[in-house]
Amino acid sequence: MLDDFLIRAALAGLGVALAAGPLGCFIVWRRMAYFGDATAHAALLGVALALAMSISIFAGVLAVALVLAVSVSALSARGAPVDTLLGVFAHGGLAVGLVVVSLLPGARVDLMGLLLGDILAVGKVDLAVIWSGAVIVVGLLAWRWSGLLIATLNADLARASGVDARREDLILMLALALVVAVALKVVGALLISAMLIVPAATVRPFARTPEAMAVLAALCGAVATMGGIAMSYQFDTPTGPTIVATATALFVVSSVLMRRR
Template sequence: MLDDFLTRAALAGLGVALAAGPLGCFIVWRRMAYFGDATAHAALLGVALALALSISVFAGVLAVVLVLALAVSGLSARGVPVDTLLGVFAHGGLAVGLVVVSLLPGARVDLMGLLLGDILAVGRTDLAVIWAGAALVIGLLAWRWSGLLTATLNADLARASGIDARREDMILTLALALVVAVALKVVGALLISAMLIVPAATVRPLARTPESMAVLAAICGAAAALGGIALSYRADTPTGPTIVAVATALFAVSAILPRRG
């Protein structure tokens, strides 16, 4: 029988994987890897905001990520290169967040836990937040799947089909914000982007349809989460990085497999 903390860790990892896998497919299809990095790094500023205002970390991270998305959208429309904006927000958000957290009076913050995750410390309340967030993300993707997929394939086709591509982009951004907020406890700000991208990239050569790729990405992420927790427990290694290392190993295996015609 597994210890309670391992059971909670496994359930937390599964919850994040089930949401991050399908969402990561859109990140890969749209080549938004850097956006995922910027979002995850800026999450630390959300933590600082939550501590300063005495609100929940989930709410603080969600608010900062949504402001980031709106800022990128608005400034890019004024001609500022998107990659430049994402670079500024990624590193600036991470740096400012670390500085603010260190300056908060009386705040006891585990910076390593924020950066690399602390899945073994997940409690029942954390589990409820993770699974509620995962369910909301999966529901959003299922509800808007056709519109999101069409807008991803071709913005002109989306407009011709009566689909508001900008609205679909905002829905995708909201889903990304939710995943970042719930995954912070599991893998930390520095590794969230990896859990979005690596499982989707791993199964891409194996999938025949977008739907099958989303399902396989969720399964791959779940396998990485459970395998990483087991390996971390046996080898006494940091759990968040170990989960990502297992996901990367799965990607390496996928990369060397012969491609089907």
């Protein structure tokens, strides 16, 4: 019989995989990997602000991630270079967050847990937050699926079809902000983007339709999560990095199989 903390860890990982898989497909298609990194790094500023204001860490991280998403969308629309903006927000948010945490009197923060995740410490409230966020993200993607696909393919085609490409971009960024907020506890700020990118990249050669790729990416993330938790428990390794390492191993296997084909 599995211990309760392992069951909660598995459920938390599956919730993140459910949301990160389909969303990661758009990240791969749009080549937005750096945006995921920037949002995750800036999330540490949200942790610092949450501690300073004595509010929920989830609320602080979500607020900062949403501000980042809206700011990048607004500034890029004015012609500012996106890669430069992301670099400033990513490293600036990470640095300011760490400085603020160090200045808080009596604050006890597990930096390793924030950076690499602490999935084995997930509680019932965390589970509720993770699954609520996952359901919202999946529902949002399902609702805007056609518009997001058209905007991903071509902005001009989107305008000709009556789709506001900027609106779809903002919806995608908001969904990404929510995934970062719920995944911070599971895999940490440094590994969130890996759970977005690696499963989607792993199944991409085997999917014939965008919908199939989204489903396969979620399944691949779930397999990596369960396998990573099992290996972490067996070999006493950090769970978040082990999950990402398992996902990376699946990507390597996928690449080898495609070359042989």
